[in-house]
Amino acid sequence: MSSSNQTHSESGASPFEFLLQMGDNCLILAHRNSQWCGHGPALEEDIAIANISLDLIGQTQLWLGLAGEVEGAGRSADDLAYLRDAFDFRNLLLVERPNGDFGLTLMRQFLFDAWHLPMLKGLQQSTDQRVAEIAEKSVREVAYHLERSSDLIVRLGDGSEQSHQRMQSALDELWSYTGEMLDFDDLSPTLVSQGMVPQAQGIAEAFNQHVSETLQQATLTQPASEFVRRGGKTGIHSEHLGYVLAEMQFLQRAYPGATW
Amino acid sequence: MSESDLSKAELPLWEIFVRGQHGLNHRHVGSLHAADAEMAINNARDVYTRRNEGVSIWAVESSRIAASSPSDKEPLFDPANSKVYRHPSFFDIPDEAGSM
Numbered sequence: 183m184s185s186s187n188q189t190h191s192e193s194g195a196s197p198f199e200f201l202l203q204m205g206d207n208c209l210i211l212a213h214r215n216s217q218w219c220g221h222g223p224a225l226e227e228d229i230a231i232a233n234i235s236l237d238l239i240g241q242t243q244l245w246l247g248l249a250g251e252v253e254g255a256g257r258s259a260d261d262l263a264y265l266r267d268a269f270d271f272r273n274l275l276l277v278e279r280p281n282g283d284f285g286l287t288l289m290r291q292f293l294f295d296a297w298h299l300p301m302l303k304g305l306q307q308s309t310d311q312r313v314a315e316i317a318e319k320s321v322r323e324v325a326y327h328l329e330r331s332s333d334l335i336v337r338l339g340d341g342s343e344q345s346h347q348r349m350q351s352a353l354d355e356l357w358s359y360t361g362e363m364l365d366f367d368d369l370s371p372t373l374v375s376q377g378m379v380p381q382a383q384g385i386a387e388a389f390n391q392h393v394s395e396t397l398q399q400a401t402l403t404q405p406a407s408e409f410v411r412r413g414g415k416t417g418i419h420s421e422h423l424g425y426v427l428a429e430m431q432f433l434q435r436a437y438p439g440a441t442w
Numbered sequence: 443m444s445e446s447d448l449s450k451a452e453l454p455l456w457e458i459f460v461r462g463q464h465g466l467n468h469r470h471v472g473s474l475h476a477a478d479a480e481m482a483i484n485n486a487r488d489v490y491t492r493r494n495e496g497v498s499i500w501a502v503e504s505s506r507i508a509a510s511s512p513s514d515k516e517p518l519f520d521p522a523n524s525k526v527y528r529h530p531s532f533f534d535i536p537d538e539a540g541s542m
Contacts, residue, residue: 224453226474227487330484337477358459 194370198253199272205245206273211432212238217368223284224348237323243317268423275414276359277425289352292335297363300388304380306311332396339400350402368415455504456482460496468500
């Protein structure tokens, strides 16, 4: 971290950047899921995934609203969502991955949920009251997201030959993106030591336990590779995020300040 | 199985009953497709209770419901038509009983 053009300071991500991470994860995954609206493989799945999107957008408003408050530059949640460029986003690379088939979308959701729930449970104990309150509001929604995605991973993994193959290849494709969730090396050490953010180790243990149990039930094989793709949390994104933002931000960019 | 075959293979149909907030009976709200009871409850949660409509869900596989046949309508229901005496409308209600 000696390079002077790091997108975050040498002491690691600030509280503002941490809040962007939380909000941007929700926002980008919500947008990805919303792309299924009207295209789901069954009416029930279509409605369910749209519901999850709406839950996540609600959480985005809370996280980015607080981020704007903490930054103190007068930016609202909407300003942060619609008027930043890709290199200012702090979401995980996992959530910007393309939707692929429904199996890939479900696997992405499952891996994210398996991290999101223990993370929010940890944040419920945050020494920052405002962070604890957002976690408190989000945790019940996310508990349901994880229950639903785990259920579907088991059904499809342990389903037909084709569904098993699709879920296994989805897992193989996304696995290298999970490591980025599990270490907090990018964070300022004081964020963790002051108790604003929980210890990375506890979150990783909860993630690993839930994922390995579910995959075992789903007869899927956890990839052995320990290669980890990183970058999202420090603003170094794949090309996919640019397309997401182009679509999501078009209206505010073309018609600044437009409202309903 | 090709894509089109897969999309034709529908999951079984379930009838969904939701109990509202105020201690009323479970009421039929509609139906949906699901592989089993657990999935039916999960789907019902998303399809029928997303606007805070309920506090409890029942799901019954549609094929398990016994229904009267529409062609039996006359023998089943018509005989009750002409029997006004089956309504409790021939009693004098004492004033003390108040309105019923």
